[in-house]
C-alpha cells in the first residue's frame with residue numbers, strides 16, 4: 001500500500017504532493033514500483049494535527065483518485081468522513097481506509113452500498129490529543145478486541161467479511177513501548193482471520209530508535225525492518241512511503257519463508 005498524502009502538513013511528506021499533477025504522477029509511480037493500492041489522504045492524522053473542512057478534504061483527494069482510477073491504478077481513500085468516502089468511491093476508489101474505525105455512523109452504509117473494501121484502524125483518543133497519555137492494561141489484547149468488535153459491527157451493517165481488514169494503528173494513541181509490543185505480536189492479530197494492515201513507515205517511534213536527528217525521510221531502512229518482521233508474522237499489507245524498497249523486502253522475505261509468488 002503506497003502512501004499518497006495530499007496535505008500541506010503531513011509529518012513525513014508534508015506539502016510535497018499538494019499539486020494535483022505531482023500527486024497523480026507520484027501515485028502512478030508507486031503503482032509501477034509494486035504497490036497494490038495507493039492510499040490517498042487529504043487530512044493529516046499526524047499527532048496534534050487539526051482537522052480540515054470536508055469540502056477541502058474532498059477537493060484534495062477526489063481529482064487524484066479519479067485520475068489514478070482512469071489510469072487503472074487501484075486506490076484507497078484515507079478518510080474518517082462518510083461524505084468524503086462516498087465521493088471517493090464514486091470517483092473510483094475501491095477501499096476506504098478509516099483510521100477512526102467507523103466513528104462516522106454513515107461510514108458503514110457508504111462502504112456496504114458500494115461493495116468497497118474497508119480498513120479498520122485502532123486509535124486511542126483522537127489525533128489532536130492521542131499522544132498525551134496513552135494507557136492500556138494489555139495493549140495487544142485490547143487493540144485486538146476493539147478491532148474484532150468493529151469488524152463485527154461492519155459485518156452487521158452489510159460489509160462482507162472478506163472485504164474487511166484490520167490495523168493496530170501504530171503511533172495512534174500508543175507509547176513507544178506499546179508500538180513495539182504490538183509489532184512483536186502482530187501474529188496475534190493475524191489469528192483473528194482478518195487480513196492485517198500495518199503502517200510504520202517513517203514514524204516517530206523509529207526516530208526514537210534511530211535518534212531524533214534522523215528525519216522521517218531517512219527512516220526507510222528502519223521501516224524495512226518492520227516490514228520484514230510483519231510479513232514473517234503473516235501481515236497482509238504494509239502502508240509505506242518507499243514502495244520500491246518495501247516491494248523488494250516483501251518479495252525477499254516471502255521467498256525465504258517459502259511463500260514466494
Ligand code: PMM
Pocket residue numbers: 003005010011012045046078097098099119121167169170197198199200201239
Ligand atoms: N498512518 C497514518 C495515516 N493513515 N492508515 C492506516 N490504515 N494505518 C496507519 O498506520 C496510518 C494510516 C499516518 O501516517 P502518515 O502521516 O505518514 O500518512
